[in-house]
Amino acid sequence: MRWRPCAGERARGRRHRGRDAERGNAVVEFVLITVILVPLVLGVVQVALVLHVRNTLTAAASEGARHAARADAGLPDGERYARGQASEAIAGRFLDKVVATSSRVDGAETVVLRISAEVPALGLFGPAVRVSVEGHAVEEPR
Incomplete structure (x- = not known):
């Protein structure tokens, strides 16, 4: 009479062979996920x-x-103040223009201060993204 494995032993043997066939899949999965996740x-x-x-x-x-x-204070004072504030927060080399103008809006004299800067698109290097912002304030009577 010849020895034959029972059903449980056959299943264990197949499972063991399956693990060998999947050996190294973790590395490939890690690389595929990293290529998507890091960017x-x-x-x-x-x-x-x-x-x-x-x-x-x-x-x-x-x-x-x-x-x-x-x-x-006057418009040049506001420009200097804004340039100083922006230079403290970000590197001054990224600032492009700081311009203050005065205009009349709804019967009130208003100061409009515009700041233009270029922000590097890749951290501190790479091509720049232009950012332009405005600040408004109503002038005090003199």
């Missing part, structure tokens, strides 16, 4: 960086406009 994460980080710079420049423009709108 996605870096893209989210880059968008966050550009939004942070834009929000920082908006705050600097608003502060500069408020400074220029004071009764004891």
Whole structure:
């Protein structure tokens, strides 16, 4: 009489052979997931960086406009103040223009301060994205 494995032993043997056939799949899966996940994460980080710079420049423009709108200050004072605020927050080499103008809106004299900057699209390097923001303030009577 010849020995034959029972059903449980045959199933275990097949399972063992299946593991050998799948050996090395974890490395391939890791590479495939990493190729998709790393650019996605870096893209989210880059968008966050550009939004942070834009929000920082908006705050600097608003502060500069408020400074220029004071009764004891003028437009050049607001430009200098905004440039100083923006240079503290981001590198000054990225700032392009800081321009303050005065206009009449709904019967009130208003200061409009515009800041233009170029933000590198790849962290601190690479092609730049142009960001332009404005800050507004109503002038105090002199």
